[in-house]
Amino acid sequence: MTTDPVASDLEDLYRDLHRHPELGYQEHRTAGIAAARLTALGFEVTTGIGQTGVVGMLRNGEGPMALLRADMDALPVLEETGLPYASSATGITAEGRETPVMHACGHDLHVTCLVGACESLAASRDTWSGTLMVVFQPAEESINGAQAMVDDGLFERFGNPDVVLAQHVAPIPAGVIGLHAGPMFAASDALRITLHGTGGHGSRPEACVDPIVMGAAIVMRLQTIVSRLIAATETAVVTVGAFRAGSASNIIPANAELLLTVRTFDAGIRRQVLAAIERIVHAEATASGAPRPPEIVAFESTGVVVNDAAAVELTRSSLESTGALVVDPGPASGSEDAGIFATAAAAPIVYWLLGGADPAEFTGATSVEAIAARMTELPANHSPKFAPVIQPTLGIGVAALVAAARCWLPSHQ
Ligand SMILES: [Zn+2]
Numbered sequence: 001m002t003t004d005p006v007a008s009d010l011e012d013l014y015r016d017l018h019r020h021p022e023l024g025y026q027e028h029r030t031a032g033i034a035a036a037r038l039t040a041l042g043f044e045v046t047t048g049i050g051q052t053g054v055v056g057m058l059r060n061g062e063g064p065m066a067l068l069r070a071d072m073d074a075l076p077v078l079e080e081t082g083l084p085y086a087s088s089a090t091g092i093t094a095e096g097r098e099t100p101v102m103h104a105c106g107h108d109l110h111v112t113c114l115v116g117a118c119e120s121l122a123a124s125r126d127t128w129s130g131t132l133m134v135v136f137q138p139a140e141e142s143i144n145g146a147q148a149m150v151d152d153g154l155f156e157r158f159g160n161p162d163v164v165l166a167q168h169v170a171p172i173p174a175g176v177i178g179l180h181a182g183p184m185f186a187a188s189d190a191l192r193i194t195l196h197g198t199g200g201h202g203s204r205p206e207a208c209v210d211p212i213v214m215g216a217a218i219v220m221r222l223q224t225i226v227s228r229l230i231a232a233t234e235t236a237v238v239t240v241g242a243f244r245a246g247s248a249s250n251i252i253p254a255n256a257e258l259l260l261t262v263r264t265f266d267a268g269i270r271r272q273v274l275a276a277i278e279r280i281v282h283a284e285a286t287a288s289g290a291p292r293p294p295e296i297v298a299f300e301s302t303g304v305v306v307n308d309a310a311a312v313e314l315t316r317s318s319l320e321s322t323g324a325l326v327v328d329p330g331p332a333s334g335s336e337d338a339g340i341f342a343t344a345a346a347a348p349i350v351y352w353l354l355g356g357a358d359p360a361e362f363t364g365a366t367s368v369e370a371i372a373a374r375m376t377e378l379p380a381n382h383s384p385k386f387a388p389v390i391q392p393t394l395g396i397g398v399a400a401l402v403a404a405a406r407c408w409l410p411s412h413q
């Protein structure tokens with residue numbers, strides 16, 4: 001709790017957004033709140049960009065344009081934090097399934113921080129010049145909301161920014177900011193593989209082509225891509241997150257489905273891994289005598305987010321000016337679609353991790369190893385127990401966005 005009225009208003013906003021999470025492309029309430037706040041501050045506001053995205057423009061004289069970005073969507077997770085402002089909301093997934101919904105990735109915090117930063121930058125507009133472009137993005141979790149806004153003419157309609165600035169709350173101690181020059185988040189490719197066999201009675205395998213055995217061979221062989229194909233100096237992740245087949249113990253099904261996620265940090269390695277998956281899946285299907293070739297569909301994908309080294313150097317001291325300890329956590333194997341804004345605008349991106357774990361959880365942990373060990377015990381993003389501590393996370397998250405924007409928007413003397 002705080003006695004500062006501005007901070008306490010933002011804390012109330014955060015608790016309200018947390019209690020009312022919305023799934024990707026359904027962020028109508030969240031977008032409405034962001035739009036109303038920005039309109040009240042004197043921004044030119046446009047809603048419905050890329051379905052539910054919101055753009056706010058504050059044109060403040062000559063100078064560069066800085067884009068500040070927050071994502072708005074929540075996850076199909078049943079909240080187990082026990083917080084007084086926990087969500088009991090439900091929603092309908094893109095597949096039409098009813099599900100509990102929770103802000104388990106902290107996007108409610110991102111929205112609140114960006115609203116707070118807009119308040120501060122609007123109030124201090126006589127001390128800087130240039131254009132502030134703020135983007136509240138839908139559907140980050142399906143990593144296609146940024147592309148949806150770009151495809152809807154974001155930069156043709158509002159101009160090209162000179163820099164893209166964004167942050168993500170992470171289970172590092174509140175008061176710490178993670179900033180890494182170079183690859184910050186991995187490229188992500190989600191694949192759906194449909195295997196075709198020949199179904200029949202479980203007692204007569206000789207009359208069938210068993211897609212479960214075919215799939216099992218594929219799952220095991222896919223694990224050789226990282227261990228046998230990728231050099232020790234490179235990294236990649238290949239995870240089979242779903243294997244769906246069959247309905248009864250005595251039936252050999254006709255089909256099986258695998259869902260994969262692939263994470264890479266280098267475009268060449270990404271091509272190599274995807275080509276190996278294609279080869280293995282087709283070869284195993286052939287080896288099994290599949291009646292027709294398998295189908296491989298990439299249904300969600302986003303490129304690596306590469307923090308621009310020069311832009312990171314320029315922004316680092318402003319992030320330090322917030323009082324946060326700025327550390328280099330190295331690249332994260334998570335993925336993000338904020339890089340799409342930077343690529344589409346041909347602008348550098350600076351993306352940092354905002355510590356959100358209660359510093360009290362780290363009492364007595366003085367070495368890097370001890371802090372890292374505590375972190376692995378704390379609920380992280382996407383956990384039903386993920387619960388960032390409101391302060392100082394919110395205060396630093398607002399200050400970081402303001403300081404980073406100010407570093408790109410020239411000050412008046
Ligand atoms: Zn997430």
Ligand SMILES: [Zn+2]
Pocket residue numbers: 105106107140168381
């Ligand atoms: Zn997230």
